[in-house]
Amino acid sequence: MRTERFDVVVVGSGIAGLTAAALAAEQGERVELVSVGAGAFVLGAGGVEEREVKALAQEPGFAPAMEFFLTLAEAAGVALAGDTRDTLLLPTLLGSFQPMQLAPRTVANAALEDGTATRIVGLHGLSGFDAGFLAERFQSAAAARGLHAKYEAATIEIPSPLGMPVTTLRVAQAFDRDAGFRTRLAAALRAAKGAAARMLLPAVLGLDSSDELRAEFIEQVGCIVGELPTLPPSIPGLRLAHRLQAHLRARGVTFLEGYPVERIEMANGMCTGLQIAAPGRGFRVAGQSVVLATSTGLRALLPGADALDAQRRPLDANGTPIAENLFAACRPGEHISELRGLAGRILAGHSAAVSAMAERRAYAAG
């Protein structure tokens, strides 16, 4: 049997797993990230809700975890705007406003502002984004909050034929690949600007685009441009995933995607390897430390797990760690979806990785 050995193996490429892998990689560890599919966060806007922060603010490790993640996201070219005091009221596809604490910069650009005139711009042929309906709804939702915000609608032609049906994915791919497309899109938006101080688009500004590239685009348009996340595939969530993955790859993290961990091997109180259900014989990876950040309940992989200790090590029924070098983002019996949004997962992944790193240092010190 072939075993590939790493310093740290992280299971799960959701936001918890990516955070854990980033922390380990930053400390010079050789990291493998094993996953089945992207995390659920790719379906969303890639932001943190106000209620998540309220619920978690007092949790130990929350502030450093968020600080770590914000630095990471900025370095990866997908910075989050906002801070932990002020709330952003972000427009949704259903015409309401959602209180968010943090959101990707171009998504945060769409936040409700008193006294601002905003033009909602639809793309001709793109279904599921009705600029007229949204303008009407935002106008009345703002008025209900006692704010004077003016919303009006416009529709532009997509500047190059992208095939049918038009999807946000196709527009975003063209945005990434073709500088000419970006220039033409900026020109079309400029022409549709009218008297508005700000324009709001369906989120299409690239799956891989950096903050810098999007800022240049907005400069070309000549007014603030905000993105409104649409139905899946949600471009801002995917962008966050893509850029974090690329950032990790550049730091030597390797990815094994597509096959689940089917067995965790233990010997003498240590996790000695993970058996992965690849075709044929399967594949085995081993890490000196292992962080489980998977949406599969922990008990499916560790039937005897009962709780986590303060270091996030799974404990058996007697309260003994199942393995000294095994750490988990979720508690046994808890599903990752029960963690509070993006912030809860960042905290869980970060805490597990902090413990794993402490254990690595203690081990190295003998």
Added chain:
Amino acid sequence: MPQDSFDLDNCLKCSVCNTVCPVYAAHPEYPGPKHLGPELERLRMEGLDADTGAVEYCLGCHRCDLACPHQVGVSEMIARAKGTHRKPAVRALRDWWFARPGLLGELLSILPAVTNFFLQLSPVRLLMERLMRITARHSFPAYTHPYRARAQKRVGERVLFFPGCYLTYNRPDLLEKVVALLACNGLAAEVVKSGCCGVPAAANGDLHEARRRTEKSLAAMRTAVEAGVPVVAACASCCHQLKSGFGGVLAEEGAHAVQAAKLAAQSWDLAEFLLARANDGLLNTHFHTLRHRVAYHAPCHLESQGIGRPWVELLRQIPGVTVEDVNAGCCGMSGTYGFKQEKYQVSMGIGAGLFARIGELQPELVATECATCQMQIEHGTQARAVNPVEILLEAYDGKAF
């Protein structure tokens, strides 16, 4: 992935498959794996003929399967639909040949010099484009006298080597190199004489031929597999086929399926096999110091095996060799796909990202274990593309390739 009735219900329409599909990104009219797979599958289950020529555009790269958060076997659904979809006569005839690289190889290598001479004449190629819809823009691999096993006494541990069509008909010299490489590691390789693995047949929608190839392969290796002899393949697609139980062709067929599962459990990618021996201290590491700056391209069918990047790990053990993992997605060639006139442009569009990345890296060599990836990289860039076997063998015998 095995077909079961829950597979379809696991699709939540999240569209993550579309975001990783190389064809979706390069072909504006392609509906994408979500539509061609799970969405149309519901209609197919009702016996409705919902398929169009769009299914023919699926590469069979398995990236959708790997990206799916719920492990839906998307590409398998599309592969089956390819099998039932009716093509116009010209494309059907061309694809009949493309489904049979073994038969083509046998015929074209009878007089290889004549074959090669004609296949590079532009009037011949233009005629082929007109009559057979085979693009005149992509050069063909040269044919040569095919590999014929010589009666040779080999010493060492027994392994079966599954060579695939390309090594047999186009690069018997490389086939000999693999045998030599294994010999350097104390392994006596027996070359399997079963013919094609069946991937091209399935890719061209010829499920009948895919089944025939599968049965031939199983029969050719049965005795050795029963005896527990490991089977090694150097071609990523052949290896994926052996490991995946022949891509579900035999999914529900009792004895055959059992046999295919046994073979799958004993099949190895060549570099994976050598690394496994390294784990047991059995890899020959008497390497010469070389001077190579290599960019490595992982073929899709290596990614789909879920074994990481064994060649990267192996080549990095050779002193003086630096390896950069290009990691820029699919090359777009997908076996016979890039030779098809109507698909040539899509194929090159898919490869554009990889070509650009290689252009930036300016490596001395591009290494990839897939023959058609090599062809496409040489077609789309200025780089020289080689099989990593050549580099490893040079490290053993010191002879430049």
